[in-house]
Amino acid sequence: HLWLDEAMEAPNPASILRNSAVVACGAFVLIKLQPLLALSPVTDGVLVVIGTITALGGSLVALAQIDLKRTFSYSTSAYLGLVFMAVGMQQPDLALELLLMHGLAKALLFMGVGSLIYTTSTQDLTELGGLRSRMPATVAAFAVGSLGMVALLPLGCFWTLARLALVYGVLQPALVGVLLWVNGLTALNLARVFGLVFLGSPQPKTRRAPEVGWLMALPMGILTVQTLLMPWLLGRWGLYPDWNPQLRWMAALLTAAGLVGAAIGGWLYWGDQRRVYLPWPELQDLLAHDFYTGHLYQALVVQPVSALSRRLEWLDRNGVDGLVNGVSLAFFFSGEALKYTLSGRMQLYVLVIVMGVVLVTAWLLRSPHLGLAY
Incomplete structure (x- = not known):
């Protein structure tokens, strides 16, 4: 009705x-x-x-x-x-x-x-x-x-x-x-x-x-x-x-x-x-006015749903979209920074790998909870 x-x-x-x-x-x-x-x-x-x-x-x-x-x-x-x-x-x-x-x-x-x-x-x-x-x-x-x-x-x-x-x-x-x-x-x-x-x-x-x-x-x-x-x-x-x-x-x-x-x-x-x-x-x-059913519907259903929708829209725009955009920017800038390490020379790649292994090994040897510290 x-x-x-x-x-x-x-x-x-x-x-x-x-x-x-x-x-x-x-x-x-x-x-x-x-x-x-x-x-x-x-x-x-x-x-x-x-x-x-x-x-x-x-x-x-x-x-x-x-x-x-x-x-x-x-x-x-x-x-x-x-x-x-x-x-x-x-x-x-x-x-x-x-x-x-x-x-x-x-x-x-x-x-x-x-x-x-x-x-x-x-x-x-x-x-x-x-x-x-x-x-x-x-x-x-x-x-x-x-x-x-x-x-x-x-x-x-x-x-x-x-x-x-x-x-x-x-x-x-x-x-x-x-x-x-x-x-x-x-x-x-x-x-x-x-x-x-x-x-x-x-x-x-x-x-x-x-x-x-x-x-x-x-x-x-x-x-x-x-x-x-x-x-x-x-x-x-x-x-x-x-x-x-x-x-x-x-x-x-x-x-x-x-x-x-x-x-x-x-x-x-x-x-x-x-x-x-x-x-x-x-x-x-x-x-x-149909026992004011339409007014009650507006007050009890339409307006609360509309208010909730506006808040969810704000959360989606500022929260979810902000998080997604932040992650995308982090990957973008990290990719932009890492591209300068790619020179195409094999010697440099081997040097970076060796240095990384040395640094990780030194950190493991100095970690107290591993029982390897002097």
């Missing part, structure tokens, strides 16, 4: 692939490795903890973003946290199903975002509004993608989240609360974005915004139909459980959480008074 929101500066087709497929590849690798990961309870526990923190934190941070693409990128982080939780709870089939359903809905949402950026030349929520009657195809795609993200019967994420809730209710009931939290906050965020973009009075950049052409509307229509039909196909293939009392209870909880989140979002952002930011400035700053 430290890089995904920054990557939203890329063109929108890259954003669609990144949020729907690329960042899901890491989770897909975990799903494929799940039989190996299941051999270590510690690994499963770490996955559950990481997934829980990511799901809760990503859902909250998304509420304070004013960049449309960043808002959905943090939502992607939250849902990938749910996938990590499912892998850690040894539910790879449900994790893979959640990746599929989330990928379809999020791709459809980003297609709608691309239409908005194409016609308005902005992705800033403070500059959008009043587009409901001007872009009906985009509104329909945006609405279906939003509904496909939350636990709403009969769309895909409903069945996946409900089945996860059934499993968590038996194995780890606290994780059911995480699912309810993420579902409620996702509904709140989607209601917030829908209200700021399509409702209210038009803004300067949206007063004359037209609907996109058929080259952009047709792919949105195809993906809209696919998002609506995919749960029906999975049901026909026998992947969904029977409608038992436990499933009804979990469905009621998820639906209630989603309705509460949507109601709060409608109350805050669908009124006559346009409110882009959260009502509490301190909370807005905390969430907008």
Whole structure:
């Protein structure tokens, strides 16, 4: 989550692939490795903890973003946290199903975002509004993608989240609360974005915004139909459980959480008074800066590593390089001095050798520890 929101500066087709497929590849690798990961309870526990923190934190941070693409990128982080939780709870089939359903809905949402950026030349929520009657195809795609993200019967994420809730209710009931939290906050965020973009009075950049052409509307229509039909196909293939009392209870909880989140979002952002930011400035700053994770990263990792690197660079330049240069200079000057002893005359070489032998022998004879001194 430290890089995904920054990557939203890329063109929108890259954003669609990144949020729907690329960042899901890491989770897909975990799903494929799940039989190996299941051999270590510690690994499963770490996955559950990481997934829980990511799901809760990503859902909250998304509420304070004013960049449309960043808002959905943090939502992607939250849902990938749910996938990590499912892998850690040894539910790879449900994790893979959640990746599929989330990928379809999020791709459809980003297609709608691309239409908005194409016609308005902005992705800033403070500059959008009043587009409901001007872009009906985009509104329909945006609405279906939003509904496909939350636990709403009969769309895909409903069945996946409900089945996860059934499993968590038996194995780890606290994780059911995480699912309810993420579902409620996702509904709140989607209601917030829908209200700021399509409702209210038009803004300067949206007063004359037209609907996109058929080259952009047709792919949105195809993906809209696919998002609506995919749960029906999975049901026909026998992947969904029977409608038992436990499933009804979990469905009621998820639906209630989603309705509460949507109601709060409608109350805050669908009124006559346009409110882009959260009502509490301190909370807005905390969430907008991602719990100051980037600041902590700079203070605890980047700056200490940078300071250590500067000191090591000084040591390398003045210590290691100085030693190497000193050795090289010593060899250079010693070679320069010794070259004057090379005259090419054999008699002089023999004389030097004899004198050396005499001097060494005299020193050995006068050394007390050798017992040879007179």
